[in-house]
Amino acid sequence: xxxxxxxxxxxxxxxxxxxxxxxxxxxxxxxxxxxxxxxxxxxxxxxxxxxxxxxxxxxxxxxxxxxxxxxxxxxxxxxxxxxxxxxxxxxxxxxxxxxxxxxxxxxxxxxxxxxxxxxxxxxxxxxxxxxxxxxxxxxxxxxxxxxxxxxxxxxxxxxxxxxxxxxxxxxxxxxxxxxxxxxxxxxxxxxxxxxxxxxxxxxxxxxxxxxxxxxxxxxxxx
Numbered sequence: 001x002x003x004x005x006x007x008x009x010x011x012x013x014x015x016x017x018x019x020x021x022x023x024x025x026x027x028x029x030x031x032x033x034x035x036x037x038x039x040x041x042x043x044x045x046x047x048x049x050x051x052x053x054x055x056x057x058x059x060x061x062x063x064x065x066x067x068x069x070x071x072x073x074x075x076x077x078x079x080x081x082x083x084x085x086x087x088x089x090x091x092x093x094x095x096x097x098x099x100x101x102x103x104x105x106x107x108x109x110x111x112x113x114x115x116x117x118x119x120x121x122x123x124x125x126x127x128x129x130x131x132x133x134x135x136x137x138x139x140x141x142x143x144x145x146x147x148x149x150x151x152x153x154x155x156x157x158x159x160x161x162x163x164x165x166x167x168x169x170x171x172x173x174x175x176x177x178x179x180x181x182x183x184x185x186x187x188x189x190x191x192x193x194x195x196x197x198x199x200x201x202x203x204x205x206x207x208x209x210x211x212x213x214x215x216x217x218x219x220x221x222x
Contacts, residue, residue: 001023001028001132001133002037002132002133002134002135003036003037003038003039003046003132003135004020004023004024004036004037004038004039004132005038005039005040005041005128005131005132006020006038006039006040007040008040009038009039009040009045009047010040010043010045010047010063010066011063012062012063013060013061013062013063014038014049014060014061014063015058015059015060015061016058016059016060016061017057017058021057021058021059024036024051024054024059025054025056025059030051030054031051031054032051032052032053032054033050033051034050034051035048035049035050035051035064036048036049036051036061037049038061039137041128041131041136041137041138041139042138042139044068044069044070044137044138045066045067045068045069046066046067046069046137047063047065047066048063048064048065048066049061049062049063049064050062050064069137070137070138071134071135071136071137072100072102072136072137072138073099073100073101073102073221074100074221075175075220075221076102076175077100077101077102077103077174077175077176077177077217077220077221078101078102078103078104078105078155078175078176078177079096079101079103079104079105079176079177079178079179079213079216079217080105080107080145080148080151080155080158080176080177080178080179081104081105081106081107081178081179081209081213082106082107082108082109082111082112082148082178082179082180082181082185082209083106083107083108083109083112083113083116083118083181084112084116084181084182084209084210085113085116086116086117086118086119086122088208088209088210089118089123089210090122090123090126091210092210092213092214093123093126093127093130094126094127094129094130094133095214095217096140096213096214096217097126097127097130097131097134097136097140098130098133098134098136099214099217099218099221099222100136100217100221101140101217101221102140102141103140103141103142103143104140104141104142104143105142105143105144105145105151106118106142106143106144106145107144107145107147107148107151107178108145108146108147109148109180109181109185109186109189110185110186110188110189111180111181111182111183111184111185111186112181113181118142118144120142123142124139124142127139127140127142148178148189148192149192151178152192152193155176157176157197158176158177158178158193158197159174159176159177159178159193159197159198159199160177160178160180160185160189160190160193160197160198160199161177161178161179161180161199161200161201161212161216162180162184162185162190162198162199162200163200164198164199164200165200166196166198166199166200167199167200167201167202168199168200168201168216168219168220169202169219170219170220172199172219172220174199174220175220177216177220179209179212179213179216180209180212181209182208182209201215201216201219
């Protein structure tokens with residue numbers, strides 16, 4: 001791990017218990033007197049703490065110094081993702097986080113199964129673990145949109161990923177992308193987008209929603 005997440009990172013002293021203590025005591029096997037890095041994932045600072053005391057139940061940390069260290073993608077990508085099975089989202093979320101996706105807004109589209117409901121508490125825990133591993137300095141934003149129409153009202157230049165002669169490439173100037181669910185978009189949903197804002201991927205194969213979202217993120221961000 002590149003750092004340990006703690007919501008109170010930045011305070012002059014910290015007391016670690018539970019999972020946080022387990023990380024430095026049993027997983028990383030740190031010792032008293034060593035320096036460890038922490039982030040709160042809000043201010044882009046990394047904080048260095050000395051372990052002033054450490055036993056089998058808790059650890060006391062003393063802040064030594066800090067610095068602004070921004071670790072994120074070179075450009076922004078916001079994904080409007082039509083709701084799919086949450087288990088499929090959970091599998092690819094760490095990958096999207098490591099690539100640097102800035103935000104995901106989940107949207108109930110016409111072909112989304114309404115019984116699927118994103119568990120934001122679970123997703124945020126996945127993001128925290130992924131961020132600690134990858135070194136990311138700011139948490140990915142997660143939100144819920146009420147409809148595709150409302151999403152387009154807020155982001156009128158959003159690009160729909162669909163079958164199109166216009167192909168998404170590394171040089172495409174794209175910052176907001178809408179990805180469909182299994183079964184794709186209806187004709188009515190396609191009609192909501194300007195023709196120039198409908199793009200496809202350069203492949204004859206049919207991609208699952210979670211495959212398409214990873215492909216788009218890699219094209220735009222990597």
